[in-house]
Amino acid sequence: xxxxxxxxxxxxxxxxxxxxxxxxxxxxxxxxxxxxxxxxxxxxxxxxxxxxxxxxxxxxxxxxxxxxxxxxxxxxxxxxxxxxxxxxxxxxxxxxxxxxxxxxxxxxxxxxxxxxxxxxxxxxxx
Amino acid sequence: xxxxxxxxxxxxxxxxxxxxxxxxxxxxxxxxxxxxxxxxxxxxxxxxxxxxxxxxxxxxxxxxxxxxxxxxxxxxxxxxxxxxxxxxxxxxxxxxxxxxxxxxxxxxxxxxxxxxxxxxxxxxxxxxxxxxxxxxxxxxxxxxxxxxxxxxxxxxxxxxxxxxxxxxxxxxxxxxxxxxxxxxxxxxxxxxxxxxxxxxxxxxxxxxxxxxxxxxxxxxxxxxxxxxxxxxxxxxxxxxxxxxxxxxxxxxxxxxxxxxxxxxxxxxxxxxxxxxxxxxxxxxxxxxxxxxxxxxxxxxxxxxxxxxxxxxxxxxxxxxxxxxxxxxxxxxxxxxxxxxxxxxxxxxxxxxxxxxxxxxxxxxxxxxxxxxxxxxxxxxxxxxxxxxxxxxxxxxxxxxxxxxxxxxxxxxxxxxxxxxxxxxxxxxxxxxxxxxxxxxxxxxxxxxxxxxxxxxxxxxxxxxxxxxxxxxxxxxxxxxxxxxxxxxxxxxxxxxxxxxxxxxxxxxxxxxxxxxxxxxxxxxxxxxxxxxxxxxxxxxxxxxxxxxxxxxxxxxxxxxxxxxxxxxxxxxxxxxxxxxxxxxxxxxxxxxxxxxxxxxxxxxxxxxxxxxxxxxxxxxxxxxxxxxxxxxxxxxxxxxxxxxxxxxxxxxxxxxxxxxxxxxxxxxxxxxxxxxxxxxxxxxxxxxxxxxxxxxxxxxxxxxxxxxxxxxxxxxxxxxxxxxxxxxxxxxxxxxxxxxxxxxxxxxxxxxxxxxxxxxxxxxxxxxxxxxxxxxxxxxxxxxxxxxxxxxxxxxxxxx
Numbered sequence: 001x002x003x004x005x006x007x008x009x010x011x012x013x014x015x016x017x018x019x020x021x022x023x024x025x026x027x028x029x030x031x032x033x034x035x036x037x038x039x040x041x042x043x044x045x046x047x048x049x050x051x052x053x054x055x056x057x058x059x060x061x062x063x064x065x066x067x068x069x070x071x072x073x074x075x076x077x078x079x080x081x082x083x084x085x086x087x088x089x090x091x092x093x094x095x096x097x098x099x100x101x102x103x104x105x106x107x108x109x110x111x112x113x114x115x116x117x118x119x120x121x122x123x124x125x126x
Numbered sequence: 127x128x129x130x131x132x133x134x135x136x137x138x139x140x141x142x143x144x145x146x147x148x149x150x151x152x153x154x155x156x157x158x159x160x161x162x163x164x165x166x167x168x169x170x171x172x173x174x175x176x177x178x179x180x181x182x183x184x185x186x187x188x189x190x191x192x193x194x195x196x197x198x199x200x201x202x203x204x205x206x207x208x209x210x211x212x213x214x215x216x217x218x219x220x221x222x223x224x225x226x227x228x229x230x231x232x233x234x235x236x237x238x239x240x241x242x243x244x245x246x247x248x249x250x251x252x253x254x255x256x257x258x259x260x261x262x263x264x265x266x267x268x269x270x271x272x273x274x275x276x277x278x279x280x281x282x283x284x285x286x287x288x289x290x291x292x293x294x295x296x297x298x299x300x301x302x303x304x305x306x307x308x309x310x311x312x313x314x315x316x317x318x319x320x321x322x323x324x325x326x327x328x329x330x331x332x333x334x335x336x337x338x339x340x341x342x343x344x345x346x347x348x349x350x351x352x353x354x355x356x357x358x359x360x361x362x363x364x365x366x367x368x369x370x371x372x373x374x375x376x377x378x379x380x381x382x383x384x385x386x387x388x389x390x391x392x393x394x395x396x397x398x399x400x401x402x403x404x405x406x407x408x409x410x411x412x413x414x415x416x417x418x419x420x421x422x423x424x425x426x427x428x429x430x431x432x433x434x435x436x437x438x439x440x441x442x443x444x445x446x447x448x449x450x451x452x453x454x455x456x457x458x459x460x461x462x463x464x465x466x467x468x469x470x471x472x473x474x475x476x477x478x479x480x481x482x483x484x485x486x487x488x489x490x491x492x493x494x495x496x497x498x499x500x501x502x503x504x505x506x507x508x509x510x511x512x513x514x515x516x517x518x519x520x521x522x523x524x525x526x527x528x529x530x531x532x533x534x535x536x537x538x539x540x541x542x543x544x545x546x547x548x549x550x551x552x553x554x555x556x557x558x559x560x561x562x563x564x565x566x567x568x569x570x571x572x573x574x575x576x577x578x579x580x581x582x583x584x585x586x587x588x589x590x591x592x593x594x595x596x597x598x599x600x601x602x603x604x605x606x607x608x609x610x611x612x613x614x615x616x617x618x619x620x621x622x623x624x625x626x627x628x629x630x631x632x633x634x635x636x637x638x639x640x641x642x643x644x645x646x647x648x649x650x651x652x653x654x655x656x657x658x659x660x661x662x663x664x665x666x667x668x669x670x671x672x673x674x675x676x677x678x679x680x681x682x683x684x685x686x687x688x689x690x691x692x693x694x695x696x697x698x699x700x701x702x703x704x705x706x707x708x709x710x711x712x713x714x715x716x717x718x719x720x721x722x723x724x725x726x727x728x729x730x731x732x733x734x735x736x737x738x739x740x741x742x743x744x745x746x747x748x749x750x751x752x753x754x755x756x757x758x759x760x761x762x763x764x765x766x767x768x769x770x771x772x773x774x775x776x777x778x779x780x781x782x783x784x785x786x787x788x789x790x791x792x793x794x795x796x797x798x799x800x801x802x803x804x805x806x807x808x809x810x811x812x813x814x815x816x817x818x819x820x821x822x823x824x825x826x827x828x829x830x831x832x833x834x835x836x837x838x839x840x841x842x843x844x845x846x847x848x849x850x851x852x853x854x855x856x857x858x859x860x861x862x863x864x865x866x867x868x869x870x871x872x873x874x875x876x877x878x879x880x881x882x883x884x885x886x887x888x889x890x891x892x893x894x895x896x897x898x899x900x901x902x903x904x905x906x907x908x909x910x911x912x913x914x915x916x917x918x919x920x921x922x923x924x925x926x
Contacts (some may be wrong), residue, residue, distance in 0.1 A: 011809035086529045087506050095267050099525050118519045 002118065003029040005047035007038040007058045007064060008080060013105065017051060017080075021109045024121070035059025039067050047075060049117065052097070054081040056090055062092055067098040077115040080105065132385065133377045137370050151289070159351075167344055182329045186322070189228065193275045196223050197510060200232065201277030201316040207631070208236050208279065208314060217255055222248040223318075224253045230272070231319040233259065234279070243314065279314035315380050357682060369497050384417035388424060395428045399435055414508055462557035465548060467494045468515060470508060473552070483557050485542060493555065497543075500535055502824045507531070511545075511553055523547055537612060540564045579636035579682070580689055586635075588742050588749045592684075593631050601675040608667045615655065617666055622651045623891045630791045630888070634754045643678045691734050744777040747787050748821055748832075751794045755819055758798045758865055765805055765816040766798065772822035781901065783830070784920065789895045792888030793834050794819070801838025801913055812911055813837070828920070829901075835914035841865060841907040865905035869893035 004021050007027055008014050018028050029047055034037035034056045050068065052118055054061040076098035081089055089100050099113040115122035147239050160511045200223060208405035220232050224246050236243040240322040245256050272724045391409030397404045406428050412423040474489040476748040479489065486498045496505040507530060508608045514526035534541050540563075607624060633641035650669075654661045686895045747769045749876040759766045779787055802808075802817035809815050814837075823832040843864055851865050869889045896903055901919040 010806055012806045015809070015815070022554070049711065086815065087509065089529055090510055090526060091505075093514055093522050093526055116524075 001043075002026040002048040002114070002121070004033065004119050004126075005030050005041065005045065005050045007032045007035065007056070007061070008053040010053070011032060013053065015079060016105050017110070020105065020107050023107065024111055024114065026114075032074045033063065035064030035067075038064050039071075042068050042071050046072070050077045050079050050116070054085055054092065056093065061094065062088065065092055065097055067113070072089055074088055078113050078117075089092055127615065133374055133382055138173070140373055141366060141370055144369065146176055147368070151749065152362075153280050158246075163347070163351075165246070168615065171340050174340065175333055178329060178333050178336065182325070186325065189320070189325070190273075192226070192274075193229065193273075193318055195314055196226070197232075197275045197277040197318040200234070200318070201279050204234050204279045205313055205317055208234070209281065210894050213244060216244055217246070220244070220255075221253055228321050228324050229318060230321045231259070231513055233317045233319075235315040235317070236313065236315050249767075272321055275318040277316045280314055281311045281313045283661055285765070315666070323688040325796075380413070380415070381417075382414055384411045384421070385450060386419060387411055388417075391421070391424060391428070391605045394745060395431070401439075413689060426910065433639075458720075460559065463554065464557075465552040465554045465651075467552055468512065470494060472496065480557065483535065483539065483559060497531070497534055499531070501529070501803060504804075513543075514547060514554070515551055515565070523896075575636055576689070577639060580686070582635050582691070582750075582753070583686065585820060586746075586923060589747060589750060589788075592630075592742075592788070596630055597679070600628065601679075602914070604670050604675075605667060608670065610663055614661050614663045614666060617663055618651055618655050618661070619671065621666070622648060622655065623894070625651065627791070627891050628787065628889060630795065631788060634750065634791060637682045638676055639682050647673060659883045742779040742784075743775065744779050744783075744787065744823060745771050745773055746828075747779055748773075748790070751790065755794045755798050758795055759802065759817070762799060764798065764802050766802055767816050767818050769819050769821065772820070774823075774825060777823065777825045777830070783919070786895045786899060786917075789892045790832070790834070792892050796889060797834065797838065797913070801836035801840075807839075813910075830917075830919045832917040832919075834917075835912060837912040840909040840911055840913055841905070842909065843866060844909070846903055862905065865907065866903075867904075 004026055006014055006017050006021075008017070008031075009015075009040075009063045013029055021028050026049075028046040030041050030045055038050070038052070039059070049082050052065055056064075061079060061081075065079070068075070068077065072111070073096060078099040079092045079097045080103065081091060081100055081104045089097075092100070096115050101109045101113055111121075111123055191833050200219065203219060204216065207219070216234060220234075229248070231245065231247050232247045234243040241257055242259070242666070243257075245259055247254055247256060249260075279614055380900060387409055388411075391407065394403065395406045397403040407426050409421040411418050434521040460479070462477055462483045464476035464480050467473070470493050471490050472493055476488060494507050497507075499507055510529045512527055514523045517526065518522045530543065530545050532543055533587045534543065536559070540561045541560055542558040542560045544558070546556070548554045607621050612620075625644055629641050629644040629648060632644065654666070654669075708807075752769060752771070755766060756768070786851050797819050798817075802819070803811070803813075805815040808817065812859050818837045819835070821832070823830065839848065843861060846864050850856065850864075850870075856864070856882070869892070893903065896917060896919070901917060902914040904918065905913065907913040907917070
């Protein structure tokens with residue numbers, strides 16, 4: 001079971017991610033609604049995985065990614081984003097993100113990304 | 127020299143080692159010699175100085191003894207001279223004593239006198255006599271080490287003669303001792319000053335002389351040692367040179383020559399490997415040492431390698447033929463394969479299929495041009511590829527590649543693109559032609575849509591036929607909608623409203639082709655309205671008459687009749703029994719009942735059953751809007767709960783009510799589009815993210831009441847006020863009145879015009895129908911809580 005930190009300012013995305021993570025048997029240990037909160041949270045918790053929205057009001061995902069990467073670069077960060085931000089996705093991958101999921105988020109995409117980063121959770125098909 | 131690099135290296139190493147050892151040892155020996163030499167030198171110097179010092183001490187003590195004796199003698203002989211005041215005699219006596227070295231002053235003091243009796247002083251090596259002590263002596267006392275020797279002058283009277291006699295055979299010391307035994311009166315004192323320093327100066331001069339002589343001797347010895355050292359070094363170098371020459375000769379003979387032979391042999395072998403020579407020559411060394419063993423072993427290995435080489439070339443040839451076959455295989459597969467470098471120019475080793483898919487000659491051309499990417503896409507394409515090439519992590523590389531376009535359409539072909547990073551930092555592009563698949567998929571989608579359309583039509587066959595009939599009527603009488611008695615604006619609005627309603631209804635039945643055609647017509651009319659008054663009624667008339675509606679409806683109507691049968695498509699009713707015959711059945715039954723005066727439960731039930739089939743039911747009609755609302759919400763990415771229509775099953779729709787029920791499509795659409803918010807918005811507002819719509823109706827003697835409500839955003843009354851404030855005095859109106867303005871054709875409180883609910887025109891259509899029935903529409907709304915529409919229609923059911 002992985003302990004997950006969700007960083008997203010959309011309540012719907014948070015809800016969907018939570019449901020997906022639960023159905024995959026993982027634990028959402030904390031939720032941050034912007035980059036500042038996420039960085040603050042990282043001082044006290046140590047999640048196994050972080051999902052990070054790219055577009056957020058207070059400190060966007062890229063900035064938060066960089067700061068969190070400095071704090072602990074072993075935690076895989078998966079970017080949550082929508083179509084049309086491909087260049088930003090590339091930038092985030094270059095800055096250390098371990099993968100990305102396009103909205104709308106599907107269980108399959110999430111499971112694949114988890115499997116990529118944690119081979120023991122690799123599932124052949126859902 | 128260049129060929130003998132090994133020897134040079136060995137010689138350099140050897141000479142460095144020898145020179146280092148020799149230097150270290152010479153340094154240690156030289157250091158040792160120096161130490162011994164220094165010890166000897168210090169010893170001889172010290173002993174010389176020691177001898178001089180001894181001599182000085184002895185001389186000093188001798189001098190002291192002499193001075194002591196002299197002053198005693200002076201003291202003894204002075205008494206007579208003092209008594210007789212014989213200064214002359216005293217001078218003569220002192221003169222002799224003053225001759226002695228280092229004596230600087232002799233003083234004779236008469237105790238009866240205040241001043242000294244006589245003083246003899248050496249001045250500029252002359253002896254002078256004075257009474258007082260000259261000042262020079264005082265100064266001399268300060269500068270030099272002056273020793274004082276004193277003796278008393280004693281008056282012995284008559285004893286003197288006797289004593290002189292007895293002194294004849296005595297030494298001076300004995301005489302003095304003898305004199306001292308006879309006490310007499312001390313009449314004065316004789317003092318002798320003796321200057322030590324003069325003597326010491328002499329001694330130190332002697333010492334310096336000795337040291338100088340020793341130093342001179344040392345220098346001579348040093349010179350001799352230097353010459354000896356030079357000779358020693360010369361010998362060392364000759365020795366070193368001899369060793370090096372010997373080593374060169376030995377190395378050349380034992381190492382270099384065999385090595386050169388080995389090298390020649392191996393060169394020969396490489397020529398064979400490069401297929402420039404057929405067989406290698408053997409290496410011949412017979413030195414009876416390791417080199418000979420080595421030559422044997424190398425010879426053996428060369429022989430084996432040459433054999434392997436021959437086998438390998440055969441295998442290579444086989445492989446080449448095989449890879450050629452593989453390329454042909456790739457060429458003939460349905461996919462195109464090509465690779466490109468960081469310069470994005472396609473390598474010349476692409477498969478044949480690429481030519482067919484991308485163009486005749488693609489080698490060395492820019493891949494982004496071949497894929498017809500625009501400037502923006504090209505720059506991101508290149509940055510994604512370069513990004514992926516730089517990353518080592520396979521997962522991230524895959525993620526980056528997935529950002530690249532996965533499907534493009536070039537020259538009417540749909541191409542699926544797959545990317546891989548292959549060896550040599552190249553990107554491989556696998557192109558699959560998926561045009562056929564896409565066509566099939568589209569066909570499938572159309573088929574699915576047709577199936578949905580059929581299902582909806584079968585489920586709601588009655589209303590389908592109504593619409594079909596109404597639309598046919600509209601097409602036939604479309605010119606009547608343009609009345610010369612009305613303004614062109616009014617005519618256009620009416621026409622627009624009519625077409626808008628039909629569009630909504632057809633799309634409710636998934637008849638997408640007709641709906642989209644109608645949408646186009648609607649948009650054109652909308653543009654006319656925007657243009658305003660320049661359009662005349664005649665122009666509108668010719669516009670509407672010119673539209674080939676038959677063509678619009680034919681495709682989908684044909685499909686329906688093909689699938690459901692000619693009878694169904696053309697007939698007005700689903701039933702095999704047509705409506706008229708059923709009606710006559712009903713009529714006959716009613717007249718039968720009346721004539722027999724029967725009025726019981728059973729007969730009523732039978733009558734109702736018959737009526738069920740001849741009449742349209744409000745509830746089932748309204749139910750068709752549930753599906754519509756759900757579909758609309760999906761299109762808008764919203765969610766609503768399934769809902770039930772609450773009301774009496776038996777309420778039927780009279781002919782008069784048909785247009786009203788049809789117009790309700792706008793109310794449901796409005797509720798979903800303008801009412802229900804997006805799930806995000808709803809969550810933010812702390813509402814259930816899934817919206818609710820409810821619909822109920824009640825029929826009574828007073829009339830029919832239909833209530834449709836949603837829990838959406840509500841109507842923003844301030845926005846309406848703002849819009850109408852230019853034309854109406856808002857302050858005199860209550861909320862109910864203001865809500866009525868949403869039925870105005872050009873009012874939509876949602877800012878952007880949505881394709882689904884059109885341009886705020888739908889609600890106007892509803893209002894128009896309700897007005898024609900003398901009904902009322904009541905609106906209740908609260909921001910973020912929801913909106914309720916209450917329709918009251920004063921219709922007696924039995925009248926229908």
